[in-house]
Amino acid sequence: MLMPDWRGTLLSAALVLAACSPSPEGEAPPDAQAASDLVEEAAEPAGATSTDEPGTALPPADAASRYIGRWAESAEQCRSEAWTLTRNRLTAPDDIACDFTRIEKSPGGYAIDAVCAIDGAEEDDSITLRFAESAKAMLVEGTATLPETGLIYCGEAR
Known part of the structure; x- marks a missing residue:
């Protein structure tokens, strides 16, 4: 053995x-x-990055102005028909431009007072931005000039 x-x-x-x-x-x-x-x-980041595909993530919930960036109704529209939101301005297809006069954080998003122009005609508007985490989208609602629109995040503003 x-x-x-x-x-x-x-x-x-x-x-x-x-x-x-x-x-x-x-x-x-x-x-x-x-x-x-x-x-x-x-490790996965908490929010969207520049390498994410459109519509797969939102900007981080703790961002100072989470709405800033390029947004569109579909991934295809991110290329040519994106909305652009900066700290104090929104521009959208069909010659829509809004200058923000007051921005307040509200539950789930922002309440914004703005002066919007469509084809040159100006009008005061109250805009509500809400984030749908599960849908990875932002809902835009205006009382006067903006149609209720669901948008996906395309990426950082250029």
Whole structure:
């Protein structure tokens, strides 16, 4: 009957323990640090990024002005018929432009007073922006000039 080679077993155990032990300075071994870095890089961001496809994410909920960016009714319209919202202005297809005079955060979005122009004629409007997290969309409602419209996020304003 052969006896197991206990020296090989002992050497294997010592190697496993050495690989799992922290380095003398208390830092993770290089391989563990590299693995940690890869995990952090692969983590999903909380909101949209410039590499997301249109309509797959919204800007982060904690953004100062979450509505800023390019928006459209469909991914195809992101290319040619996008709405552009900046901090104080909205421009939309059909020669619609609104300058914001007051912006307040409200439950689920923003309440905005604006002066809107359609084909040059100006009118005061109250605009409501609401975010539908599950639909990854923003609903725009105006009392005077803007039609109720659901928009997806196309990306950052150019």
